[in-house]
Amino acid sequence: MNGKQSYSRRFFLKTSGALAVLAAIPASVKALYNEAKNFIVPPKQTFPLPVSINKKMYKVTVDTRTTLLDLLREDLHLTGTKKGCDHGQCGACTVHVDGERVLSCLTLAAMLPGKEVTTIEGLADGEKLHPMQQAFIECDGFQCGYCTPGQIMSAVACVKEGHTSSVAEIKEFMSGNLCRCGAYNGIVESIQKVAK
Template identity: 75%
Template sequence: MEKQTISRRFFLFTSSMAASLAFIPAGVKAFYNNVKRAIVRSKEKETVSIIVNKQKHTLSVDSRTTLLDLLREELHLTGSKKGCDHGQCGACTVHIDGQRALSCLSLAVMMEGHEITTIEGLAQDGKLHPMQQAFLECDGFQCGYCTPGQIMSAVACVNEGRTGSVAEIKEFMSGNLCRCGAYNGIVESIQKVAAR
């Protein structure tokens, strides 16, 4: 019968490899991000100046960055949500120059000079926007993930005057999906604000 043995050389090699792996700093992700940034060639980076919630930001970004990723990853405004990232769910809805739009289908570098409003910019002087208040009062959400997009879309729906009937509200809110099915509360919230 053949005897299974581990050679001295193999033992030393594997144990030293394991030891050296253990010495990789804890911030592997940060290190990886730094490397990634260094690898992206300068011609594929762009400087962009955008106004978000009335504050101007000038940033150097990878040209592939979507407005949604810029808001969440660079400006740490995580209210706007990444649902599908393909323009099918509306969770990333923001206002661009006062018009509702999908931040996941907008390139950050194309937002030069444009004014963006996110869910974080709705409340004024510590007071909730009437639509935010209405969502609270009418149970316009359950889990809350789609809610920032719903509220941004709902504010626009009222501004556009598309609140004539329940059917009209539903049609003009069809770009925002809610998997909990809080639609009745959402329609009620919009009717409440539209009636003011």
């Protein structure tokens, strides 16, 4: 032993031990906090989702809870599809999946791999509007326009399904799309025009 040694073996062990304990406490507290949080609020589950929209492949990492509507609007910024009620009561979120009209607010994005989604953005052919879009303009098929993307997607399907033999039939098969402005007459006219 000589006077130059400033730290004793005991001192070293004591200090390093205390430091280790100090370092360990926040970690275990944090872990406990996370465990408690996960018990009360289950952690969100994310996964990689390949999805084809308007014939373009997207790869996004999303929460399992994501609906097709939120995927379109929030993740892919395709905001043409509108959120009205978010509970399948208004039809504003209507899109086509594999060519059939569905409600995107009640479709789980996780169920989409292998399917083709068409939104209002995918309807026009370049600069040329889809005949139904053109008809809605010509027949005054909208006022405020909020329900219009859903109305048009539904109308295109209505014609494709062949439910256009009478005004009554068109109204029955368009009943899933509500319009608060009351542009229904223009919408029916638009459909009749395209169905001809």
